[in-house]
Amino acid sequence: MVHLENLTKEYDLPPVKGSPAQVVAADRLNLTIGDGEIFGFVGPNGAGKTTTLKMICGLLVPTSGSVEVNGIDVERRPEDAQRFLGYLSDFFSLYDDLKVWEYLDYFAHAYKMPAAQIPARVTEVIGWVGLETKRDAFIQGLSRGMKQRLGIARAVLHDPPVIVLDEPASGLDPKARVELKELLKNLNRKGKTILISSHVLSDLEEICTSVAILEKGHLLRAGKLAAVMQDAAAPAHRRLRIRVAAPGDELLAWLSTRDGVLDAHPSASVIAGSSSVDFHFAGSDADLAALVRDLVMSGAPVCAVEGSSESFEQIYARLSGGEVM
Ligand SMILES: Nc1ncnc2c1ncn2[C@@H]1O[C@H](COP(=O)(O)OP(=O)(O)O)[C@@H](O)[C@H]1O
Ligand SMILES: [Mg+2]
Structure with missing residues (x-):
């Protein structure tokens, strides 16, 4: 649906001696x-998310490379491509003194939709974003989350198959974030392909099918969410926790003598009557099986062996720190 090829953007900087141009x-x-993906662009401020999304939407001309949307070259035929795209910028403005339905009606006319179809379409998109009860409310009285949903309603007015949302979750409270996620999942179920950016990784982790991790304009990793996380999780260094149904330091002492056990330390939360140790393990599944067998054979009352998976945040921190790349 959307294809980027060697897409590059260089901005000229004001001339400052000793600084790059x-x-x-x-x-x-x-x-x-x-088609049908919820594709997340992840990266800290300045990573290039907004620049990339604007080039995808034909709002910014690339320095080199190209974007195709539904087979259409965006730079050569921006208007044709934009029929397939709905875009919500990171800082969009609404007209405070319009009512919700008036705002959408205004844009529907601006998009030159057939006048006879506009009322039904406005009602439909208001339903899509769950603003039925606010239809006649003035925009200035809406919560931030509602304004965000109204912005999304505007972006989908012309029923584009691809929706591009730049940091739609920023500034929303937790409840509004949950509602936004639900809305995006619903739009996705209606067949929309969604491109979404965020510097808040947990916003994307739950809803995205694929992600691209950007930093300073570079693509660090991209692919299916599970694959990116698994690939980045460096199984040679998994994090483990073992718990024995006996208090004391014996487990820690025993583990500390074993090959492949790194950074062993007591777990932060201790369950009464037991002891628990967190560590990194550099070894294969067979090595781990041998470790657990030896521990049981030594008489330790092993009651839990858990792999503590890294959060997306931790993986990202490691990737962008360059440890894995
Ligand atoms: N109009 C511009 N002129 C010069 N530099 C810009 C301009 N827009 C963005 N940049 C720079 O390009 C880089 C990427 O910015 P941006 O695409 O906004 O990243 P993000 O959306 O991930 O925060 C940053 O270093 C930013 O300072
Ligand atoms: Mg941005």
């Missing part, structure tokens, strides 16, 4: 985003 905000990005 340009910043590379997107550096030869290659990505293919399939």
Whole structure:
């Protein structure tokens, strides 16, 4: 559906002695985003998310490389491509003194939709974003989450198959974030392909099918969410926790003598009557099986062996720290 090829954007910087003349905000990005995906662009501020999304929508001309949306070259035929795209920018403005339905009606006319279809379409998108009870409310009285949903309603007015949302969750409270996620899942179920950016990784982890991890214009990793996380999780260094149904330091002492056990330390939370140790383990599944067998054979009352999986945040921190790359 969306295809990026060597997509590059360099911005000229004001001349300052000793500083580079340009910043590379997107550096030869290659990505293919399939039909029906919820595709997340993840990265800290300045990573190049906004720049990339604007180029995808034909709002910013690439320095080099290209974007295709539904087979259409965005730079050559921006208006044709934009029929397939709905875009919500990171800082969009609404007209406070319009009512919800008036705002959508206004844009429907601006998009030159057939006038006879507009009332039904406005009602439909208001339903899509769950603003039925606010239809006649003035925009200035809406909560931030509602304004965000109204922005999304505007972006989908012309029923584009692809929706591009730049940091839609930023500034929303937890409840509004949950509602936004539900809304995006619903739109996705209606067949929309969604491109979404965030610097808050947990916002994307739950809803995205695929992610691209960006930093300073570079694509660090991209692919199916599970694959990116698994690939990045460096199984050679898994984090484990073993618990024995006996208090004391014996487990820690025993583990500390074993090959492959690194950084063993008592777990932060202790269950009464037991002791628990967290450690990194550099070894295969067979090595781990041998460790557990030896521990049981030594007479330790082993009651739990858990792998503590890394959060997306931790993986990201490691990736962008360059340890894995
Ligand atoms: N209009 C601009 N002129 C010069 N530099 C810019 C401009 N827009 C963005 N940049 C720079 O490009 C880089 C990427 O910015 P941006 O795409 O906004 O990242 P993000 O959305 O991930 O925060 C940053 O270093 C930013 O300072
Ligand atoms: Mg941005």
